[in-house]
Amino acid sequence: MHNDSSDPEKSFGELPRAALTRRGFIQSAVATIGGLAAPLGGAEAATPARPSGAAQAAATVPVLLRINGREHRLNLEPRVTLLDALREVVGLTGAKKGCDRGQCGACTVLVEGRRINSCLTLAIMHEGQEVTTIEGLGQEGALHPLQAAFIERDAFQCGYCTPGQICSAAGLLNEAAANAASAVTKDVRQIPIALDAQEIRERMSGNLCRCGAYPNIVAAVQDAAGVKL
Numbered sequence: 583m584h585n586d587s588s589d590p591e592k593s594f595g596e597l598p599r600a601a602l603t604r605r606g607f608i609q610s611a612v613a614t615i616g617g618l619a620a621p622l623g624g625a626e627a628a629t630p631a632r633p634s635g636a637a638q639a640a641a642t643v644p645v646l647l648r649i650n651g652r653e654h655r656l657n658l659e660p661r662v663t664l665l666d667a668l669r670e671v672v673g674l675t676g677a678k679k680g681c682d683r684g685q686c687g688a689c690t691v692l693v694e695g696r697r698i699n700s701c702l703t704l705a706i707m708h709e710g711q712e713v714t715t716i717e718g719l720g721q722e723g724a725l726h727p728l729q730a731a732f733i734e735r736d737a738f739q740c741g742y743c744t745p746g747q748i749c750s751a752a753g754l755l756n757e758a759a760a761n762a763a764s765a766v767t768k769d770v771r772q773i774p775i776a777l778d779a780q781e782i783r784e785r786m787s788g789n790l791c792r793c794g795a796y797p798n799i800v801a802a803v804q805d806a807a808g809v810k811l
Contacts, residue, residue, distance in 0.1 A: 643659075646710055648710065650715060663704060676715050677689045687789030690746035690747075690788075728755075751802075754786065758781075758807070782804065
């Protein structure tokens with residue numbers, strides 16, 4: 583059979599002419615692409631339904647936190663961390679969000695006298711417990727001995743990690759007062775535990791200072807350790 587190659591709309595022998603026209607091909611391609619772009623189930627199915635007011639209210643739970651000697655009755659989502667509750671809900675911004683993974687120590691606070699990384703714990707886990715932040719360590723007009731020692735020793739530069747450093751040091755002093763040994767304690771039978779530089783460095787190793795003020799931090803903690811708290 584003769585194939586008239588001079589006609590751009592004819593090719594491949596007996597195939598229907600309309601099926602292989604340039605115009606028909608383009609129209610089919612556009613229709614196909616448009617079908618792929620359309621959301622499954624139509625435009626309405628692509629828009630997620632917003633929860634009702636009752637559903638939103640049910641997503642929160644009442645939580646009582648005792649922070650720096652005051653009671654705070656909050657309504658929080660169960661997934662809210664203690665750090666976010668302190669900063670975003672209560673308005674205490676002393677505890678800092680650094681790595682948000684428990685690696686830098688900038689968010690350290692005290693819970694029942696023990697230091698924790700507040701970014702790694704949920705607020706609802708501390709219902710009714712006493713939480714102490716950097717804002718609650720010192721009294722108005724009277725600095726905590728650690729705060730005074732950090733100023734005296736110039737134990738900070740940018741200051742971003744300082745609230746966590748001081749809260750961690752306060753927990754350290756509580757641990758030493760309870761004769762809790764560390765990984766470098768030479769003699770666990772020795773009471774009270776001597777807070778030498780090695781002990782302090784080990785116990786403060788979870789708090790990072792990007793400015794490198796570590797020698798002055800150790801000196802400040804040593805100074806505060808000699809003060810009756």
